[in-house]
Amino acid sequence: GESVGLHLPTLSVQEGDNSIINCAYSNSASDYFIWYKQESGKGPQFIIDIRSNMDKRQGQRVTVLLNKTVKHLSLQIAATQPGDSAVYFCAEKGRDDKIIFGKGTRLHILP
């Protein structure tokens, strides 16, 4: 079975607020984690990644946090915009280059 899962299937956030999407993983041997955004009718699009030897990485308006102790990953989106509406997936990658996806969280932006 899949070793990556998400806590919430749907998240509703007010426009302008910060969004936090969480993910739990079970394979402690995973070396690399990726967050993808998928809009309707499109393939997953890379947002940000983090290696297992890091605990935080920042991008433009996005931050990924990795807690290896509890095998938890989160994606923070600052000042959420209507264009952020999508399904977000966390994925893990091991030394075999295999990328395994979780079930996804739908982010809904409230006006």
Added chain:
Amino acid sequence: EAGVAQSPRYKIIEKRQSVAFWCNPISGHATLYWYQQILGQGPKLLIQFQNNGVVDDSQLPKDRFSAERLKGVDSTLKIQPAKLEDSAVYLCASSLGRLDTEAFFGQGTRLTVV
């Protein structure tokens, strides 16, 4: 840089018919993946190639699904015969093949089996 190209975008077939999907990865990408994404779920890995060799096909239903990447570039995924439960989006992705590199996805082929 051109992205991952997939065709067709949409396909409707009757059950027990055959169908094939084509993927052209990003130039220079050694690793190619095929995923199946059922509506409301995350992508499920079907098969992974490294150049023209299969790295992992443990989730591929081999009685009906086959895939090849003969020259280490383009790839085709075939279903024969199709079942109703094969209705899904089939995504192709490619990556450089190094640990700390992400995969880039095509737009997918939406298959409907009726």
